[in-house]
Amino acid sequence: MTGAFDAFSPLCPSRSVVDDVTDRWPALVLIALLEKPHRFAEAARTVGGISDRMLSRTLTTLVADGLVVRTDHGEQHVEYELSASGHHIATALKGVVTAVYDVMPEILQAKAIAASA
Amino acid sequence: MTGAFDAFSPLCPSRSVVDDVTDRWPALVLIALLEKPHRFAEAARTVGGISDRMLSRTLTTLVADGLVVRTDHGEQHVEYELSASGHHIATALKGVVTAVYDVMPEILQAKAIAASA
DNA sequence: CAGGATCCAAGATGATACTG
DNA sequence: CAGTATCATCTTGGATCCTG
Numbered sequence: 589m590t591g592a593f594d595a596f597s598p599l600c601p602s603r604s605v606v607d608d609v610t611d612r613w614p615a616l617v618l619i620a621l622l623e624k625p626h627r628f629a630e631a632a633r634t635v636g637g638i639s640d641r642m643l644s645r646t647l648t649t650l651v652a653d654g655l656v657v658r659t660d661h662g663e664q665h666v667e668y669e670l671s672a673s674g675h676h677i678a679t680a681l682k683g684v685v686t687a688v689y690d691v692m693p694e695i696l697q698a699k700a701i702a703a704s705a
Numbered sequence: 706m707t708g709a710f711d712a713f714s715p716l717c718p719s720r721s722v723v724d725d726v727t728d729r730w731p732a733l734v735l736i737a738l739l740e741k742p743h744r745f746a747e748a749a750r751t752v753g754g755i756s757d758r759m760l761s762r763t764l765t766t767l768v769a770d771g772l773v774v775r776t777d778h779g780e781q782h783v784e785y786e787l788s789a790s791g792h793h794i795a796t797a798l799k800g801v802v803t804a805v806y807d808v809m810p811e812i813l814q815a816k817a818i819a820a821s822a
Numbered sequence: 823c824a825g826g827a828t829c830c831a832a833g834a835t836g837a838t839a840c841t842g
Numbered sequence: 843c844a845g846t847a848t849c850a851t852c853t854t855g856g857a858t859c860c861t862g
Contacts (some may be wrong), residue, residue, distance in 0.1 A: 654815025680804035687797035698771025
């Protein structure tokens with residue numbers, strides 16, 4: 589692979605990070621933060637369909653992983669922004685979403701065929 | 706965003722594909738197939754820790770999405786390989802894994818600090 | 823080898839309500 | 843606003859057994 593890490597091995601520390609990052613909510617939240625720092629409620633609005641609970645939990649783990657930085661500005665004003673590591677990963681994730689957009693026509697066609705079969 | 710699709714909207718068809726693709730098993734399976742086509746048992750070995758059941762399910766949905774092509778060579782010999790769409794997405798996913806490898810040192814450090822706090 | 827069927831534990835998730 | 847606590851539920855994922 590690239591060197592010391594191997595995401596295919598369940599024992600490699602990189603595996604758990606890959607698992608964390610390639611989960612539905614973490615992935616979407618990271619991409620959302622890529623655009624700009626978000627406040628809690630703001631992030632909830634950006635990422636459609638996420639509940640307060642999941643957003644809270646997701647942000648907590650991302651902060652624990654050092655991918656997101658939480659800053660308490662007081663006055664009930666908290667901001668979440670990407671760390672350098674988080675930015676690096678979020679950019680890659682955005683690439684995945686972009687790739688999905690690229691091939692959506694083919695995917696929709698494949699699904700249509702599957703559905704009609 | 707890029708155009709007609711918006712993964713942040715729960716209603717956009719791209720959202721479900723992004724969800725599918727950014728799940729632990731699908732992501733790892735796609736990356737595994739990026740290297741070369743795999744037979745069933747072969748894929749199970751490559752992706753450490755996956756059970757037959759999950760591999761079967763995962764491959765089924767990936768085939769349904771048109772990202773993976775299943776070819777039955779008879780004689781109990783089946784091969785799974787990426788379609789053009791799948792290859793495009795898998796490449797992007799590999800980028801995510803690579804990005805994770807890149808920042809693993811920082812992540813491990815962050816976790817260590819969090820654990821000792 | 824390929825993979826479906828069944829059973830079941832554990833965790834993910836959402837809605838709601840509540841706190842500072 | 844920024845969360846946390848609780849509850850009910852749905853899904854995930856593994857183990858095991860079975861078929862062709």
